[in-house]
Amino acid sequence: MKKTTIHDIARELNITFSTVAKALNDHPRIAASTKEAVKEMAIKLNYQQNKLASSLRSGKTRIVGVLVPTLDVSFFSSVVHGIETVMNSNGYNILLYQSKELYADEIRGIDTFLQTRVEGIISSIALQTSDYNHFIDLKKRKIPLLLFDRIVDEIGVPYVRIDDYGGGFMATEHLIKQGCKRIVHISTDQNVTIFKERLQGYKEALIKHGLPVDDSLIFTGHLSIELGRNCIQQLVNENIEFDGVFAFEDYTGLGVLKQLKELKINVPEQVKVIGFANEAFGAHITPSLSTVDQQTVKMGEEAARLFLKLIKENKYYEKEPEKIVLDPLLIPRTSSE
Amino acid sequence: MKKTTIHDIARELNITFSTVAKALNDHPRIAASTKEAVKEMAIKLNYQQNKLASSLRSGKTRIVGVLVPTLDVSFFSSVVHGIETVMNSNGYNILLYQSKELYADEIRGIDTFLQTRVEGIISSIALQTSDYNHFIDLKKRKIPLLLFDRIVDEIGVPYVRIDDYGGGFMATEHLIKQGCKRIVHISTDQNVTIFKERLQGYKEALIKHGLPVDDSLIFTGHLSIELGRNCIQQLVNENIEFDGVFAFEDYTGLGVLKQLKELKINVPEQVKVIGFANEAFGAHITPSLSTVDQQTVKMGEEAARLFLKLIKENKYYEKEPEKIVLDPLLIPRTSSE
Numbered sequence: 001m002k003k004t005t006i007h008d009i010a011r012e013l014n015i016t017f018s019t020v021a022k023a024l025n026d027h028p029r030i031a032a033s034t035k036e037a038v039k040e041m042a043i044k045l046n047y048q049q050n051k052l053a054s055s056l057r058s059g060k061t062r063i064v065g066v067l068v069p070t071l072d073v074s075f076f077s078s079v080v081h082g083i084e085t086v087m088n089s090n091g092y093n094i095l096l097y098q099s100k101e102l103y104a105d106e107i108r109g110i111d112t113f114l115q116t117r118v119e120g121i122i123s124s125i126a127l128q129t130s131d132y133n134h135f136i137d138l139k140k141r142k143i144p145l146l147l148f149d150r151i152v153d154e155i156g157v158p159y160v161r162i163d164d165y166g167g168g169f170m171a172t173e174h175l176i177k178q179g180c181k182r183i184v185h186i187s188t189d190q191n192v193t194i195f196k197e198r199l200q201g202y203k204e205a206l207i208k209h210g211l212p213v214d215d216s217l218i219f220t221g222h223l224s225i226e227l228g229r230n231c232i233q234q235l236v237n238e239n240i241e242f243d244g245v246f247a248f249e250d251y252t253g254l255g256v257l258k259q260l261k262e263l264k265i266n267v268p269e270q271v272k273v274i275g276f277a278n279e280a281f282g283a284h285i286t287p288s289l290s291t292v293d294q295q296t297v298k299m300g301e302e303a304a305r306l307f308l309k310l311i312k313e314n315k316y317y318e319k320e321p322e323k324i325v326l327d328p329l330l331i332p333r334t335s336s337e
Numbered sequence: 338m339k340k341t342t343i344h345d346i347a348r349e350l351n352i353t354f355s356t357v358a359k360a361l362n363d364h365p366r367i368a369a370s371t372k373e374a375v376k377e378m379a380i381k382l383n384y385q386q387n388k389l390a391s392s393l394r395s396g397k398t399r400i401v402g403v404l405v406p407t408l409d410v411s412f413f414s415s416v417v418h419g420i421e422t423v424m425n426s427n428g429y430n431i432l433l434y435q436s437k438e439l440y441a442d443e444i445r446g447i448d449t450f451l452q453t454r455v456e457g458i459i460s461s462i463a464l465q466t467s468d469y470n471h472f473i474d475l476k477k478r479k480i481p482l483l484l485f486d487r488i489v490d491e492i493g494v495p496y497v498r499i500d501d502y503g504g505g506f507m508a509t510e511h512l513i514k515q516g517c518k519r520i521v522h523i524s525t526d527q528n529v530t531i532f533k534e535r536l537q538g539y540k541e542a543l544i545k546h547g548l549p550v551d552d553s554l555i556f557t558g559h560l561s562i563e564l565g566r567n568c569i570q571q572l573v574n575e576n577i578e579f580d581g582v583f584a585f586e587d588y589t590g591l592g593v594l595k596q597l598k599e600l601k602i603n604v605p606e607q608v609k610v611i612g613f614a615n616e617a618f619g620a621h622i623t624p625s626l627s628t629v630d631q632q633t634v635k636m637g638e639e640a641a642r643l644f645l646k647l648i649k650e651n652k653y654y655e656k657e658p659e660k661i662v663l664d665p666l667l668i669p670r671t672s673s674e
Contacts (some may be wrong), residue, residue, distance in 0.1 A: 039441070063449060071408040071417075071433070072617075073370075080408075088442075093449040096408070096433035098421070112400060112430040116453035117362055137480070141358050215535060281408075284591060286623035 004047040012041050025062075026091045035194040065113030066094045067123040069101045069150070073251075074280040075296055076124065079148060082300020083122060083147070090308055092119075092298065099126040105136045120144030120311060122303055125152060127190050127223070144316045150309045151195060157317075158310060160324040164194040167292045167328035168201025171246045171274045176209045178272050178336055180244030181282070182217060186231050186256070187248045189220040198248050198276060216240055223248075228255020236263060242335075243271055250275035251280050253289050257335065272336040287334035295326045302326070341382040343638040349378050371655060401644065402450030403431045404460040406487075410588075411617040412633055414462065416485060420459060427645055429456075436463040446470045455551045457481030457648060459640055462489060464527050464560070473475020480607070481653045483644045485636055494654075495647060497640040497661040504629045504665035505538025508583045508611045513546045515609050515673055517581030519554060523568050523593070524585045526557040535585050535613065553577055560585075565592020573600060580608055581673075587612035587619050590626050594672065609673040624671035632663045639663070 010020045023030045023038035041047075068076045068084055078097065087094050095116065097109035106126045120143060123135070127150075135155045138145045147159040175183050185202045188195045203213050213240055217240070221227040230246055232255075235242055236296070247253035254274025259266055267273055268285050274290040275282065282289035302324050310316050347357045352371070360367045367617075378384075403420055405413045417433065418586035424431050432453065434446035443463045451460055457480060460472070464487075472492045475482045484496040512520050522539045525532045540550050554577070558564040565584055572579055584590035590612025597604050604610055604624050611627040612619065619626035639661050647653050 009629065061452060063452065072414045074409065077409045077414075080435075084437075088445075093434075093445060095449065095453065097430075098417075098433075098434075100421075108425075108430060112432065114362060115398060115400065116432065117364075142355075259619075281621055283620045284595075284618055285621050 004042075006047070008045055009038060009047060011039045012045070026088070030088055057160075061117050061119055062092050063116065063118045064092055064094050064239035064304075065097065065109075065116070065118040065121045067097045067099060067106065067113065067121055069099050069107045069124060069126050071096065071098055071188055075149075075277045075279070075294065078296035079124075079300040079303070082297040082302075083304045084300070085297075086301045086308070090304075091197045091215040092308070094122075099129075101127040103128045103131070110134050110138065114143070120146070120307060122146045122148065122307060124148050125150040127188075127192060130191060139317060142317060144307065144311050146307045146310075147304055148299055150192060154194065156321055158306055158321045158323065160299055160306060160326070161194065162299065162326045162328050164328070165199035165201045165204075167244070167276060167294070167317045168198035170201070170206045170328060170330050171198075171276060171292050172202045172205035173209070174330055174332060175244040175246060175272055175274060175336060176205065176211065178244075178268075180272055181211065182214070182242045183211075183244035183246055184217045184219065184231065184242045185246050185248070186219045186221070186228060186234065186252050188220075188223055195248050202246055219240060223252060223257035223260065225251050228252040228257075229259040230255075232256055232259035232263070236265075245271060245273045247273070247275045250279040250289060250291055253280035253335075254281070255287065255290070257285065257287070257289065267335050268337060274336050278331055281330075282333065290333045291331045293329040293331050295329065299326055341384045343384070345382055346375060346378045346384060349382070350374055363640040374577045385481045398454050398456055399429050400453065400455045401429055401431050401641075402434065402446075402453070402455040402458045404434045404436060404446045404450065404458055405445065406436050406461060406463050408433065408435055410614075412486075412614045412631065414641070415633035416461075416637040419634040420641045421637070421639035422634075422646070423638050427641075429645070431459075436466075438464040440465045440468070447471050447475065451480070457483070457644060457653075459483045459485065459644060461485050462487040464525075464529060468530060476654060479654060481648050483640055483643065483647075486631070487529060489530065493658055495643055495658040495660065496642060497636055497663070498531065499631045499663045499665050501534035501665070502541075504613060504631070505535035505583070505667060506542045507538070507541035507610075507667050508535075508613060508629050509539045510546070511667055511669060512581040512583060512609055512611060512673060513542065513548065515581075515605075517609055518548065519551070519579045520548075520581035520583055521554045521556065521568065521572065521579045522583050522585070523556045523558070523565060523589050525560055527559075532585050536669045539583055554579060560589060562588050562592035562595065563588040565594075565627065566596040567592075569593055569596035569600070573602075582608060582610045584610070584612045587626060587628055590628070590672075591618070591622065594622065594624070594626065604672050604673060611673050615668055617671065619668075627670045627673035628668050630668050631665040632666065636663055 006020050010017045020038055023035045071077045087236050101107040132155050145157045149161050151159040151161050187199050206213050219231040256273050276289045276292045278293040282291050343357050347354045357375050360372045408414045437441040469492050482494045486498050488496040488498050524536050543550050556568040582593050593610050613629045615628045617632040619628050
């Protein structure tokens with residue numbers, strides 16, 4: 001049987017070859033109805049699109065690599081949805097790689113993407129990473145790199161993130177307005193800018209409202225449910241008074257709630273709790289967990305739009321890197337009201 | 338010993354750095370003879386991107402594409418971790434693509450993987466998909482395909498899944514042993530084998546224990562929290578008596594728990610509830626949700642091991658497809674005890 005070509009589809013639908021080609025590549029200027037008709041005819045005629053051939057012709061793969069620490073948490077999976085939506089509607093596809101928060105796996109991910117000839121990489125940096133040469137190397141090789149959320153200024157590439165300082169301030173001020181006087185902050189012991197900024201926001205909010213910054217109320221450890229549990233247990237063991245907890249992210253906040261429940265300390269009556277990141281589980285637990293939303297889908301969409309704009313200008317690294325900073329949103333729930 | 342860089346290759350061959358980079362990335366504008374020279378020099382100088390060099394030597398990318406409906410639910414992200422662990426420890430990397438449960442996106446995912454020259458694809462089928470030609474086509478083209486969980490026998494490729502019939506039987510029998518006499522089952526209206534098998538297991542467990550199969554207790558709809566909520570509301574509106582609910586997956590089970598709470602029907606005292614899939618949130622909600630665990634990490638590991646075994650034998654489609662069926666595990670929690 002003769003193989004169906006793009007010309008056969010064009011003839012059947014009485015449209016041009018170029019319209020069919022664009023429709024098959026999901027080009028944004030082609031009407032949805034035309035795309036639908038082309039797709040249906042392509043299936044009817046058993047057309048096999050040779051994307052490899054077309055990508056070799058153009059020299060462009062229209063694939064972007066998205067390298068994230070993990071897809072297990074809704075923060076990252078939700079940002080990825082935002083990236084995906086904008087990329088797909090612009091005729092690009094994304095491939096995903098998880099670094100599992102590990103430096104070595106982050107390098108593997110970059111290698112894998114380079115092997116597949118992606119047109120660029122969008123990434124959020126692993127917690128373990130403190131040497132950024134693999135990212136700087138991409139820049140040297142003129143491979144477009146855009147960072148989101150866990151960004152590092154010294155890499156010198158475009159990025160999208162939220163105002164983490166503002167988010168930390170907002171979370172702490174919320175607890176103060178709810179009447180808390182002795183607010184615990186749980187953060188990480190790792191050197192990650194965004195978490196340091198949340199801590200700074202916490203301190204500034206206390207100062208603004210005339211409350212002391214008490215180091216015995218500031219804890220650090222590794223991001224986990226256990227971290228939240230252990231901090232509460234330690235506070236109770238050491239008879240340190242507290243009436244509020246601002247956890248630097250929701251899983252730690254979940255640990256806080258679990259341990260308080262185990263110790264029969266009532267939330268929000270005796271202790272008010274707020275997390276950060278608006279993870280999906282927070283709305284479903286009892287009490288539901290107050291949190292700070294990071295506009296994840298918008299963050300992904302903005303990242304993809306900025307990336308596409310910059311690669312279309314075709315001078316990705318010729319200007320000062322563009323930076324987009326989104327506002328955090330307070331999500332008060334039962335755990336603090 | 339000083340590490341070989343791309344500059345060393347460029348100097349040795351008296352060509353530019355950028356030409357070497359492009360040649361190593363198989364850029365279409367670089368002559369085949371140049372690519373060959375660069376490859377040889379890279380190998381001679383033991384250039385650091387060993388993986389890339391070795392893939393160029395062997396013509397193998399050592400990349401496997403993993404195409405899943407979504408990474409937002411812990412079932413899929415956990416299977417992916419299992420696949421990743423085994424692949425990575427065997428020198429393979431995986432790239433991920435989400436079909437978002439959509440047929441068109443599943444096709445896009447396969448196209449994208451083929452463009453990146455993956456050595457094969459591991460996939461679980463989207464809910465919307467009812468035409469399997471894109472999968473059958475992979476088989477025709479001798480591209481290794483392995484399915485997990487949402488498998489379709491007629492595609493005729495190796496797969497790994499759990500015994501869904503056994504899981505449905507186990508969940509229902511658990512409720513019966515807890516004293517339930519009128520057990521609701523909520524399932525999907527979509528034509529998906531594994532969900533039909535869970536329904537069949539439900540019916541057989543009732544029959545085995547001498548309970549009637551009552552169609553007014555069997556509901557179908559689209560997988561969602563809302564589905565669970567609506568079914569409970571309908572049961573109450575229509576004054577249909579029930580004392581147990583077996584939801585075909587945990588998000589539906591979560592909706593059941595939410596609506597029962599809203600209607601002040603006590604769980605587990607008045608109604609006992611069990612879900613399916615052991616999603617991460619189930620242990621953290623109140624009451625915690627009983628469920629059936631699908632050995633997700635093991636499922637991923639088995640899928641990767643079987644895939645690697647078969648591609649190493651180098652006669653992927655020459656034998657009867659191998660099938661691995663894992664046992665489901667009952668996870669009783671507060672919602673049913």
